């Protein structure tokens with residue numbers, strides 16, 4: 001691939017919002033072209049893990065009790081002489097680093113966001129502010145496992161891809177691996193594949209070989225990659241030498257997952273391949289995620305529906321349940337089907353109707369134990385999970401916040417039965433690994449304060465805010481269902497219908513939902529919903545205040561008494577996205593002449609100072625997607641500034657800001673995903689100047705100072 005590709009005309013119809021039609025097809029199976037799946041008539045209205053222990057219980061004595069920051073800083077520097085990491089207990093299973101927490105409380109006030117915002121642009125490159133640099137940490141096809149081959153698109157096989165970095169990286173988590181902030185584990189989701197940009201001479205899914213289908217399956221899933229800091233800078237790169245004992249690939253077609261929780265073993269999960277309903281093969285469409293305080297990664301299985309065919313041949317009684325999840329039940333093939341059943345018949349619902357129920361869960365992966373089987377936690381419900389983010393509540397139970405990314409779908413939270421166990425023992429770690437197996441699942445209902453004034457224009461009500469009170473409606477706890485006519489297994493497997501039954505509030509595509517570990521307040525990216533108020537669809541309401549919501553908004557939840565287990569909360573909309581010259585936009589009352597235009601908020605994250613970072617997907621203002629940041633407390637609240645843009649056709653994912661504020665990671669997903677593009681004729685040359693490759697980027701300050709200040 002030495003020939004410089006030419007610029008492409010847009011050959012296909014435009015997609016929805018700011019999305020290219022190719023994104024609509026590949027990423028979510030053209031979900032927006034399908035009817036809204038929610039036809040219900042419900043009204044729209046740690047400081048701790050220090051275990052030096054393997055999962056097999058081999059304990060190694062070591063220093064404990066020291067407070068250490070995961071990523072540099074004075075505390076870590078002072079302890080630089082301490083043992084960096086426990087040696088593998090039995091020579092095969094690595095132990096945990098001595099960090100005070102994998103999700104440490106963040107410290108306010110030491111890093112104002114003073115970077116100069118970059119302008120919107122359509123450049124085929126990654127743009128960062130003056131004074132910053134960036135590099136590609138890892139890209140599609142780079143070796144992950146020891147001895148893996150380099151990418152060769154002419155000779156790609158499933159076996160090669162299973163050892164290499166997957167496609168379309170989305171969630172990015174970076175977990176400290178030592179006390180000095182010199183080594184870390186990068187954990188990344190691979191949401192989906194762009195076959196036309198991956199395979200030579202691609203024409204149609206039908207024309208792909210079965211081996212190519214398996215390559216696509218192997219390019220899904222997750223990657224775990226050991227990183228090392230470059231010198232003293234904020235730059236990180238993969239460790240390439242020696243035995244890569246943590247590095248791991250999880251795929252859609254080979255990795256086995258244990259089901260946990262009340263729906264594990266239920267009739268809904270039993271298939272020919274797994275008559276006990278307890279072990280799923282593979283994970284699909286892993287989108288956003290989160291790092292738990294005990295050092296695991298949660299990953300959301302999102303648009304799993306698009307991988308299945310044969311819904312028309314499923315039992316009639318099951319069809320409404322499948323359709324509520326966007327599965328086509330009126331034809332054998334959904335539009336633009338990937339035809340995976342050609343490689344594995346479990347993707348044919350006419351033969352294996354329950355197989356679809358084995359996806360749509362929150363997955364937990366322990367990156368510190370490459371041999372640990374990942375798990376799908378049924379207690380957290382089944383929907384198009386964007387991701388899950390955990391906070392330890394005041395009473396030490398853990399709370400996971402989650403969104404169902406579909407037009408007019410819902411917000412959820414899970415409260416564990418058991419308490420988070422602090423401490424340095426292997427029993428604490430083993431205990432914490434069970435926290436997401438039992439608890440209470442809630443769905444959100446938002447009440448309005450100014451309902452009469454909401455006209456869909458985005459005009460602020462006279463009380464000065466889109467705001468109100470809200471309730472977490474209990475759906476299920478353990479084996480007890482609170483939804484009439486549904487068992488606990490029903491509620492957990494068909495959680496959307498449970499939300500319908502209790503009158504949950506229909507939202508404008510809830511994507512990432514993440515609590516600030518500094519304040520406990522929760523931020524929800526509502527990416528867009530161009531169906532809002534259109535035709536017979538639900539009208540604008542105070543929590544989703546714009547008709548034809550092209551640019552999305554951000555919701556803030558404040559749980560009563562500052563208690564994340566509370567069943568009541570207050571909510572408001574601090575950011576209504578768009579061009580700030582557009583009267584319908586709002587930036588927490590900040591001077592709109594000073595904020596950057598933003599469209600389609602998707603992934604959110606917090607830096608070490610508690611600032612909110614927002615990545616976009618589908619910019620409907622004509623610019624490339626990007627990463628933005630704003631303070632969310634104090635006088636700078638709403639002063640949103642653009643930090644970077646990604647190349648042509650890409651969406652900005654991750655993001656992840658290390659707690660020392662020295663490194664900002666983003667995932668560049670689907671670069672060059674524009675109509676008419678192919679491997680031979682790419683619409684983006686990023687990152688290597690030949691054909692487009694999704695990849696993870698790290699950004700840092702050239703002068704070595706912290707990001708923002």
Ligand code: FEO
Nearest residue numbers: 287302386405511
């Ligand atoms: Fe995969 Fe909802 O974004």
Ligand code: CA
Nearest residue numbers: 449450465467
């Ligand atoms: Ca109001």
Ligand code: CA
Nearest residue numbers: 287288511602
């Ligand atoms: Ca997303």
Ligand code: CA
Nearest residue numbers: 512514604605
């Ligand atoms: Ca996030």
